[in-house]
Amino acid sequence: MAKREKIHFESVDQLLGAPTIKDGTEEIRMDKIHAFKDHPFKVIDDEKMEELVESIRNNGVLSPVLVRPDHDGGYEMISGHRRMHAAKLAGLETLPAIVKEMDIDEATIIMVDSNVQREEILPSERAFSLKMKMKSMRRQGARTDLASSTECDRSTSRTECEKTEASSRTECDRLSADIAGQSFGLRARQVQKYVRLTELIPELLQMVDDKSISVNIGYEVSAFDKDVQRWIFEYRSDNGFLKMEQIEALKEQKNLENLTQYTVIRIMNDALPEPKTNGKVVLPAKRLNKFFPSHMSSKERTDIIIDLLTKWKQEQEDSNDEA
Numbered sequence: 001m002a003k004r005e006k007i008h009f010e011s012v013d014q015l016l017g018a019p020t021i022k023d024g025t026e027e028i029r030m031d032k033i034h035a036f037k038d039h040p041f042k043v044i045d046d047e048k049m050e051e052l053v054e055s056i057r058n059n060g061v062l063s064p065v066l067v068r069p070d071h072d073g074g075y076e077m078i079s080g081h082r083r084m085h086a087a088k089l090a091g092l093e094t095l096p097a098i099v100k101e102m103d104i105d106e107a108t109i110i111m112v113d114s115n116v117q118r119e120e121i122l123p124s125e126r127a128f129s130l131k132m133k134m135k136s137m138r139r140q141g142a143r144t145d146l147a148s149s150t151e152c153d154r155s156t157s158r159t160e161c162e163k164t165e166a167s168s169r170t171e172c173d174r175l176s177a178d179i180a181g182q183s184f185g186l187r188a189r190q191v192q193k194y195v196r197l198t199e200l201i202p203e204l205l206q207m208v209d210d211k212s213i214s215v216n217i218g219y220e221v222s223a224f225d226k227d228v229q230r231w232i233f234e235y236r237s238d239n240g241f242l243k244m245e246q247i248e249a250l251k252e253q254k255n256l257e258n259l260t261q262y263t264v265i266r267i268m269n270d271a272l273p274e275p276k277t278n279g280k281v282v283l284p285a286k287r288l289n290k291f292f293p294s295h296m297s298s299k300e301r302t303d304i305i306i307d308l309l310t311k312w313k314q315e316q317e318d319s320n321d322e323a
Contacts, residue, residue: 025064025096025097025098026096026097026098026099027094027095027096027097028067028075028094028095028097028099029093029094030084030087030088030092030093030094030095031093032073032074032075033065033067033074033075033076033077033084033095033097034070034074034075034076034077035076035077035081036076036077036078036081036107036111037076038128038132039077039081039111040112040124040125040127040128040129040132041081041115041118041121041125041129042122042125043081043082043085049082049085049086049089052082052083052086053086053089053090056083056086056087056090056092057090057091060092061083061087061092061095061096063080063083064080064095064096064097064098065077065078065079065080065083065084065095065096065097065098066078066079066080066097066098066100066110066114067080067097067098067099067100068099068100068101068102068107069099069101075097075099076107078100078102078107078110078111078114079110079111079114079115080095080097083095104136105136105137105139105140106136108132108133108135108136109133109136109137111129111132112129112130112132112133112183113133113183115129116183116184122209123194123197123205123208123209123215123218124197124205124206124208124209126184126194127194127195127196127197127198127205128198130177130180130181130184130186130191130194130195131195131198133180134176134177134180134191134195137176137179137180138176173192174188174192175188177189177191177192177195178191193215193216193219194215196219196222196223197215197218197219197222198222199222199223200218200221200222200229201226201229201230201233203230203233204218204221204229204232204233205218207233207236212236213236213242216244217242217244217247220244220247220248220251221247223251224250224256224257225256225257227257228250228256228257228264231261231264231265232250232264232268235265235268243271243272245271245272245273246267246268246271246272248271249267249268249270249271250264250267250268253267283305288301292304
């Protein structure tokens with residue numbers, strides 16, 4: 001009886017265009033390729049995109065994209081969104097592509113892992129891509145190295161995992177996060193922190209991407225009600241700062257979602273530390289020059305300022321007495 005040939009599964013690198021599968025490349029019209037559904041990685045027209053466009057104009061698309069056939073005679077992009085965008089800008093109509101049949105979960109995992117190679121990944125991109133990957137892994141029945149039958153082992157599906165005790169489900173989620181983060185170089189706790197960012201309102205998530213607020217603050221704020229998040233966003237926009245002490249003060253409020261915006265702002269203001277002062281007030285010379293002749297000495301200026309402040313204080317006291 002003849003031996004059955006072993007099935008060879010290509011690695012992600014091979015799927016992305018290694019020489020071993022170069023002969024499997026075919027030219028596909030770009031108007032037949034659509035973006036991956038809910039693709040979490042942004043395609044930006046920046047300086048690097050300009051360089052990629054110029055390279056494609058001079059050399060063509062050197063590395064084929066990876067697509068999977070859809071049900072309408074077209075293709076869904078798995079890996080190569082930036083290359084396709086650059087190719088369109090370069091005036092091309094077709095792309096070298098590797099066509100692979102795969103289900104949505106296989107496609108999602110490959111899509112996420114292939115983008116890990118990018119030099120810069122925004123917190124929001126990392127957050128949504130990790131969330132998508134974990135969801136796909138759970139549907140597949142993510143494999144782990146646990147030996148205990150009460151926990152999620154390599155053949156346990158998400159449904160089976162949900163039937164276990166709460167502590168085991170928590171462990172299952174932690175292990176899924178740990179595996180999902182391996183390609184990013186992240187541990188389970190870090191993955192869970194990033195995934196929580198997807199609960200932020202878009203305006204706050206943009207602030208995390210812009211580094212206006214830290215990932216840690218974004219993580220803590222993500223647990224709040226959406227209305228509270230909007231008030232926090234408005235506070236940060238109006239005041240130009242948001243401190244962890246303020247978020248900790250809000251976390252201590254048991255009925256935070258039932259408070260008014262005014263009360264939330266008051267809690268945040270009360271949480272600010274008292275400003276430190278050495279008793280000195282420094283007035284910039286440029287501002288004082290608007291009111292004093294340039295030849296006037298510092299002592300003369302100081303005497304006039306003190307005299308004016310003394311008169312102002314007396315006027316305030318007289319006004320209070322009349323009231």
